[in-house]
Amino acid sequence: MxxxxxxxxxxxxxxxxxxxxxxxxxxxxxxxxxxxxxxxxxxxxxxxxxxxxxxxxxxxxxxxxxxxxxxxxxxxxxxxxxxxxxxxxxxxxxxxxxxxxxxxxxxxxxxxxxxxxxxxxxxxxxxMAPSATRRLLDHVVPTLPASPGVDHRLDVLTDREREVLIEIAAGATNAEIATTLYMAEGTVKTHIGRLLAKLHIRDRVGLVLLAYETGLVRR
Structure with a gap:
């Protein structure tokens, strides 16, 4: 036990x-x-x-x-x-x-x-509960300063990884991402693992914040 x-x-x-x-x-x-x-x-x-x-x-x-x-x-x-x-x-x-x-x-x-x-x-x-994430971002993201110039932190990502990151930033669950992007839920988890490793981020929270900070997702 x-x-x-x-x-x-x-x-x-x-x-x-x-x-x-x-x-x-x-x-x-x-x-x-x-x-x-x-x-x-x-x-x-x-x-x-x-x-x-x-x-x-x-x-x-x-x-x-x-x-x-x-x-x-x-x-x-x-x-x-x-x-x-x-x-x-x-x-x-x-x-x-x-x-x-x-x-x-x-x-x-x-x-x-x-x-x-x-x-x-x-x-x-x-x-990060999806509904809570969306409401938090509704209030907080508009207050973030715009990223000056081009942010190259996402250059290491493939197009598919960027798509997954965008969905994560929108507050989607793994199951929702799988449905939207037409992939198995296990594949979504694999992509998330690669995102964390490539971007040197601890968890899903950091991915959401980075997506907005870099301008990948805007409100």
Whole structure:
């Protein structure tokens, strides 16, 4: 039997942390190993114990979730960050994704969705629900500065890989990409793996951001 996924709760509301703890610890493969009410305390805790996934609130005192996420990623720890948010904080979510968060989820998401998101992030994948991705991009992408001149970061891609990247940036799932581009879902996964390797990007979140930053996709 595989060891339980170790989860850390970072939220300044004790009631929220308590609710998440009860939900997570109802699952045999998940365990809460600690909690904190601000980003600085979260970093101190992570330096003292192994953690697989941090559920990270954005707005916290002392140090917010964006800065905490940036420092966790910079530290080289294998810990993954799943941001919990509401859509009136779109710009902060974008900043957290840029800092290296592995995805985001609404605080009012269904319990099953939260549990699945934790498992997905722990497995090294990203969590960006298609509908949430589209709404985030609707709000944030128009505020991005235009890329000056020609961006050559995508020159290493084949035409097919560019097509897959465009679909990812639109928030499409692997199944939707397979249908749109007339390919097997396994082939889509292969293309995504190549995109990550060629572009030196950690996960699907980074691919979405890069597609907009380079001007491959515009709004």
């Amino acid at each position: 595989s060891p339980a996924i170790r989860v850390f709760l970072a939220d300044d509301q004790a009631l929220v942390r308590s609710g998440f703890r009860m939900l997570i610890e109802s699952e045999d493969d998940l365990v809460v190993v600690g909690e904190a009410s601000d980003g600085a305390a979260t970093l101190r805790a992570l330096s003292a114990q192994p953690v697989d996934v941090v559920l990270m609130d954005i707005r916290m005192p002392v140090m917010d979730g964006v800065e905490a996420t940036r420092l966790i990623v910079q530290s080289g720890l294998p810990t993954r960050v799943l941001v919990l948010t509401t859509f009136d904080l779109d710009e902060y979510v974008f900043a957290a994704l840029k800092a290296g968060a592995s995805g985001f989820l609404l605080k009012d998401a269904r319990p099953a969705d939260l549990l699945n998101a934790i498992r997905t992030v722990a497995a090294g994948e990203a969590v």
